Amino acid sequence: MTDDPQAPSSDKVGGDKIVVGDISGSVAAIGAGAQVIYNNIERALTRAEVDDQALAMEEQRLAEALTNYVAHLQRQASQVEDGELSGSPYKSLLAYDIDDAAVFYGRSAAIATMMERIDRNELTVLHAESGAGKTSLVRAGLMPRILANGDVPLYVRPYQTTGHFAVKRAIMPKLEQSPNLAIASLRDFLLSTTRLLGLQRMVIIVDQFEELFTLQSEAQRNDFVTELQPALEDGFLSVRWVFIVRKEWFGDLGTLRPQIENPFANEYLLRTFTEREAREIIIEPARRYGVTYEPGLVDALIEDLGEDEIAPPQLQLVCSTLYDSRGGRNR
Structure with missing residues (x-):
């Protein structure tokens, strides 16, 4: 609860306010959730007491970068309003995105199950065959609802960048301007980030996780897992992780042991359509x-x-x- 007059009332915030087919309502829900994040960041900066001027500047840059990231998602979601539909109602071979949340049909059961999985465990693994719609489910199904809850959905593709740097750069594209944050451990970086979010949390979604096996060296992969372990095990860190992996690479997650004790404990297999x-x-x-x-x-x-x-x-x-x-x- 909050008595902040700037904060949206609780009846306007929540991923359950996103209803497929209701574009205006969905956009409003995402906007209300984003406003919760903006308010929390502003309050966190107001309360912050940092003696070191350089660290204070980096905290300010982090807050600005996080605000810009959320604002970008909010703008995406607001691109389509009722009465402004154009083009085709279908995507052909393109993935659905956050601005398609209100017209993303057919995956309500998968969305509900994934949201429940994310709530119950620090790590969730989403796996399916290539072309099953994993990215669409995440970007059009999960991310809008996470944002509408007032939480931050951070979407990451590792490519050839070591995983912990990919996470940092997803928030701070100009990471090199903040050397202390650049060299900080992933856990410490995320602690600095989540302190700005108040009681809300961050959900880090690593898409095409198999790229850690196909595009990165064993040394890069080990570096990421070493950084990831304390971030996963810190009970005070308000972060959830979602790994998205192709079905044929699902078993390879076992190589992440022992740093990740049981990567298969909280998984969801996305099936083709009924x-x-x-x-x-x-x-x-x-x-x-x-x-x-x-x-x-x-x-x-x-x-x-x-x-x-x-x-x-x-x-x-x-x-x-x-x-x-x-x-x-x-x-």
Whole structure:
């Protein structure tokens, strides 16, 4: 609870305020959550007592970088409002992003399960086959809801950068301007960051985690795991981690032991679409654009794609092609 007149009331904050199909409500929920973060950062800076001028400057830069990161996410989410839908309701082979939160159909069960997994453990592993929609689930499903809760979803791709530096640079692109933070351990860096968030937390999402095995040397990988261990084990650090990994690399997470005691303890396998999910994905996005399908056509599409397990890329390609070939007709 807070008596701060600047803070949004609790009935306006929460990932549960994001409802697929309600663009305005979802944008408002994300904005309310972002405002909680802005207020907490401002209060933290007001209370801070740092004698060393250089450290004080770095703390100010960190606060500005964190604010800019959250503002960027908020701007993304606000790009589409009711009445401003354009282009196609389908993504073809493109991933969904945070601005697609209100039109991201078919994954409500996966979103709810992942949010529960994140709440119950410091580390969650999301794994699936290539093309199953892992990145879309995270960016359009999880990140908007995390932000609407007043927490910070930090999205990281390691590429060839050692993991702990990738995390730091995701927050502070100009990390070299803050030498003390640059050389700080990952745990200490995150302590400095989360102190700015008050009672809220940061959820660090490492996408394509297999790149630590495919693009990085064993030394780089060991450096990251060594930095990660104390950050994971610190009970006072308000951080959650999500590793996203392709199914064929899931077993390789066992090589992270013993630093990460049990990387498989809190995992979620994202499956292809069920028939019900596929129907929702076919029908609902088009409906928002004023286009309806004949029921028999939807049945035929489902049958052609395979009723038991329907792969997201094939479904999106078929729907995109069908929508583009309709010749302006609404049916």
